[in-house]
Amino acid sequence: MQGYQFFMPKPRGKITISCKLFCLQRYLTCVNSQPKRRVLLKPFLNQKHLPYSFTMTTQSAIQSQHKATHRYVPTTSTPISPEKVAALLAAEWKLFTKNTGASEVESKRAFNTMPLGVTSSFQHWDPYPISIVSAKGAYMTDVDGRQLLDLSMGFGAMLAGHLNPIVVEEIQTSLNQGMLFVTPSPTSTDAAERICKRFGIDQVRFTNSGTESTMYAVRVARSATEKMGILKIEGGYHGSYDPFVVSAKPPVDQAGKAEKPTPYIEPNLVPGDIYVVPFNNISALEKMFKKNAKKIACFIVEPVLENLAIVLPDAGYLERVRELCDQYNVVLIFDEVKTGLTAGARGAAARLGVKPDLITLAKSIGGGLPLAAFGGKKKYMDIVTNGKMAHFGTFNGNPLAMAGIRAMDRICTDEAMARAEELNLQALTRIDEIIREYQLPAHTVGFGVKGCVTWSTTPVRNYRDYKATDFGVAEAHWLFALNRGIITPPGLDEQWLISLAHGQMEIDILVEDFREFAIAIRS
Numbered sequence: 001m002q003g004y005q006f007f008m009p010k011p012r013g014k015i016t017i018s019c020k021l022f023c024l025q026r027y028l029t030c031v032n033s034q035p036k037r038r039v040l041l042k043p044f045l046n047q048k049h050l051p052y053s054f055t056m057t058t059q060s061a062i063q064s065q066h067k068a069t070h071r072y073v074p075t076t077s078t079p080i081s082p083e084k085v086a087a088l089l090a091a092e093w094k095l096f097t098k099n100t101g102a103s104e105v106e107s108k109r110a111f112n113t114m115p116l117g118v119t120s121s122f123q124h125w126d127p128y129p130i131s132i133v134s135a136k137g138a139y140m141t142d143v144d145g146r147q148l149l150d151l152s153m154g155f156g157a158m159l160a161g162h163l164n165p166i167v168v169e170e171i172q173t174s175l176n177q178g179m180l181f182v183t184p185s186p187t188s189t190d191a192a193e194r195i196c197k198r199f200g201i202d203q204v205r206f207t208n209s210g211t212e213s214t215m216y217a218v219r220v221a222r223s224a225t226e227k228m229g230i231l232k233i234e235g236g237y238h239g240s241y242d243p244f245v246v247s248a249k250p251p252v253d254q255a256g257k258a259e260k261p262t263p264y265i266e267p268n269l270v271p272g273d274i275y276v277v278p279f280n281n282i283s284a285l286e287k288m289f290k291k292n293a294k295k296i297a298c299f300i301v302e303p304v305l306e307n308l309a310i311v312l313p314d315a316g317y318l319e320r321v322r323e324l325c326d327q328y329n330v331v332l333i334f335d336e337v338k339t340g341l342t343a344g345a346r347g348a349a350a351r352l353g354v355k356p357d358l359i360t361l362a363k364s365i366g367g368g369l370p371l372a373a374f375g376g377k378k379k380y381m382d383i384v385t386n387g388k389m390a391h392f393g394t395f396n397g398n399p400l401a402m403a404g405i406r407a408m409d410r411i412c413t414d415e416a417m418a419r420a421e422e423l424n425l426q427a428l429t430r431i432d433e434i435i436r437e438y439q440l441p442a443h444t445v446g447f448g449v450k451g452c453v454t455w456s457t458t459p460v461r462n463y464r465d466y467k468a469t470d471f472g473v474a475e476a477h478w479l480f481a482l483n484r485g486i487i488t489p490p491g492l493d494e495q496w497l498i499s500l501a502h503g504q505m506e507i508d509i510l511v512e513d514f515r516e517f518a519i520a521i522r523s
Helices: 024-029 082-099 101-111 165-177 186-199 210-225 282-292 317-327 347-352 378-385 399-411 414-437 463-467 471-483 504-522
Strands: 070-072 132-136 139-142 147-150 203-207 229-233 274-277 296-301 331-336 358-361 372-376 443-447 450-454
Touching (some): 070 414, 082 101, 082 471, 147 504, 165 399, 186 203, 203 378, 210 358, 229 282, 282 296, 296 317, 317 331, 331 347, 347 358, 372 378, 414 504
Parallel strands (some): 331 358
Antiparallel strands (some): 139 147, 203 372, 358 372
């Protein structure tokens, strides 16, 4: 097999590199910035596109990741000087503060009543974040009146696009019927039937956040196995429940050996019996199970890690995980809060061909409404039925949330998802060519409708690999794009998302922005 390993219906995507900003503004006083053009959402329709099906026959283009994913690593590259990165960051931060005065004012106001001036801590960055006043389709408008191409899309929650007409229609239908019953209802039964059919599970319960879903899935596993231990991936994030925060982003110098990481527990956590292994390391997993399986109730894992940009499973990794969990009587939980429908019309488990015991869902299944779920095989969900683990929640399955499920079930057809994936793969392959042309020390990664550019010359297979990537260039690219009207999430661990509201013009904007960044970093 030569060249790329394509997704199934061949997706395509943009460069995600968000970042937890290092406050590199300290360079502002020592670097003179050139005047910058203010370019917002330029329709880059005149560029000459590459043929989307080209094959690159280089040895490193062939990787051992799962066949349903995309990764292209060029064979050669030229380093980028830290001085160039510092100079570009200084100029871009100066441009940012020049063009976002109203966001600065809004941030100062918000600081009076909210810690960090935000509703969730990840939203904050120094000197201040962008403040948004409205959104529609693929675009958002900030308090400075700038129109921004949204390639964050709520981490997948806005897969259908902002104010999708079908979502709005279903919400209006629910508003005419009632907002909250706190009783069984045909609307929740209908939604459960849709989720079970789409994701191939026996039974489901609804919650209101991803954290709730992962927490209850673990409780089901503990009750079913009568064991209390939890096994997770180093660098994996599954919400804010105490055990899940362990080793989510540990300092490497306090996290033990790469092959045998030590759980990193912050002083405010009471995680219980918690174990950690590296991703894509079957040997480490086997050793963990041989030693501790009698204490481990479940192994919770994202089938594709999406809290560290995008980290793909090796070919055969998830299949062997499934076998080992069966062998050692450990419940396998797939956290699909961030994959879900963004991985394909039936989720990551179906796309990758490995069936977990339990699955957790959120974000993409709700059309932008607060909604999550956990479910799976009946033998485990029977633990809720028989009362061994009770599951409660006043707002569980409320009519407005169920409207989101109906809408997304109508919107996310096989055809619609295939079109979005085709656009994603188009963007990825065109960005691949730019990386090669400018000899950038980077590579692309994609899964479903998500993609990213990882600033490393070798594949990232686990948390330690991720920590070795070039965060400085990543921040520079994120800020460069933001200053030119493209918004991706803050944090170097996120990725772009091609929603059902994005089209060819948005892909052209994304690709040309990356080309302009390549020119700037090489100038």
